[in-house]
Amino acid sequence: MSLFICPVCRKELFEVDKSLKCVNGHSFDKSSAGDVFLLRTSKGIHGDSREMVRARHDFLERGFYAPLRDSLSRLAVECVGEGHVNYLDAGCGTGYYTEGVARALMERGETSVVGIDISKDAVKTSAKRLKTSELATASVYDLPIADNTIDIITNVFSPMAETEFARVMKSGSTLLYVVPASRHLYSMKSVLYENPYENEEGAVEYDGFKLMGSQPVDSSATLSGEELSSLFAMTPYFWTTSKDGAERLSALDSLKVEFSFIIYIYKRI
Ligand SMILES: C[S@@+](CC[C@H](N)C(=O)[O-])C[C@H]1O[C@@H](n2cnc3c(N)ncnc32)[C@H](O)[C@@H]1O
Ligand SMILES: [Zn+2]
Structure with a gap:
């Protein structure tokens, strides 16, 4: 089943x-990759485009966000109990984090893995790397998952659908919610914008959940021009940056960039 x-x-x-x-x-x-289309309507909704999916995949495969994947995997193992675990990655994108967390959970014990994303291209990329998992094109706001079945959800930079998450989660289960911290990519934003802003930080309380804590994950790297282009193309800044800003970035041979995330740990009450 x-x-x-x-x-x-x-x-x-x-x-x-x-x-x-x-x-x-x-x-x-x-599909031949193994994923399935479970969206009831695709009218008016779209996730990441094929180009964004490719840029995200190219960038993530270079390993710059491995510290986040490792921290998320470690936390996931710490948060689940013994016995069989049902794991959902909500807004799984290219499956980079899904794969890391799934591997860690499977090393711990029996685990069923499901990933959903509203972008068909993203789901296909995930399905190719996650042969033993179930992948579907679906929305976080209308999950094709029964009530009270999930032991752990990860949500990495994807829309927060707390009502749907609460519905599918078992009591006592875990939600790991990853958001960018205030200085995430700040040096790149300083090149793109005249007046760069810091991301707002602050934990949010959600009905049906108890916030148990948070974990910062910080690192930095000097990126080549090509790596900077992939990073830029997978961010929302790609769509909001002026031509001048984009040209300033593409003129650079390299740039030191800081990667800064917060993992919020919620328990389903
Ligand atoms: C910033 S990306 C993060 C993807 C992945 N978690 C990662 O970090 O590599 C946001 C993802 O949310 C997906 N998305 C946007 N709206 C969605 C929705 N309503 N339901 C499911 N996924 C959605 C996009 O298609 C995209 O893959
Ligand atoms: Zn039916």
């Missing part, structure tokens, strides 16, 4: 001949 449920009638889904099917005859074909 799949951890996904039918997005139409909410019944369980079973794998039959490379499709997921429910008892009411709704059927969802798996």
Whole structure:
């Protein structure tokens, strides 16, 4: 049986001949990469474009965010109990963090892994690297997952859908929510903008959750011009930067950039 449920009638889904099917005859074909499309409507919503997915993949594979992946994986193992674990990466993107956390959880014990993202291109990239996990194109605001089934969620820079997360999470389960810290990418922003701003920081309380703590993850690296371009193309700044700002960045041969994140640890009450 799949951890996904039918997005139409909410019944369980079973794998039959490379499709997921429910008892009411709704059927969802798996792609050759193994992912499945479970969005009820794709009208008016879109996630990362193919170009952004490629830039994110290129940049992440160079390992600059490995400290975040390692901290997230360590925390995930510390937060789950013994026995079988159902793990969801909500807004999984290219699956970079999903893979690290899944590997750490599997080394600990039996684990089922599901990843969802609203970008079909991102989900396909995830499916290619996560052969034993279930991947679906779906929205965090309408998860194709039954109530009270998930032991741990990771959400890395993706939209926070606390009501849906609370619905699918078991009581006592964990949400690891990653956001950029105030100085994240500040030197790059200083090149792009005349008046760069720091990201706002501060923990938020969500209904149905208790904030247990937070962990900063900081590192820095000197990036080549090519690495800077990949980084720029995977950020929202790509869409909001003036031509002048973008040209200033592309003229650089290298730049020291700081990577600065906060992992918030929430327990489902
Ligand atoms: C900044 S990216 C982070 C991706 C991944 N967690 C990572 O850090 O590599 C944000 C992701 O959220 C996805 N996204 C945006 N809106 C979404 C929604 N409503 N439901 C699910 N995913 C969404 C985008 O497609 C994108 O892959
Ligand atoms: Zn159905």
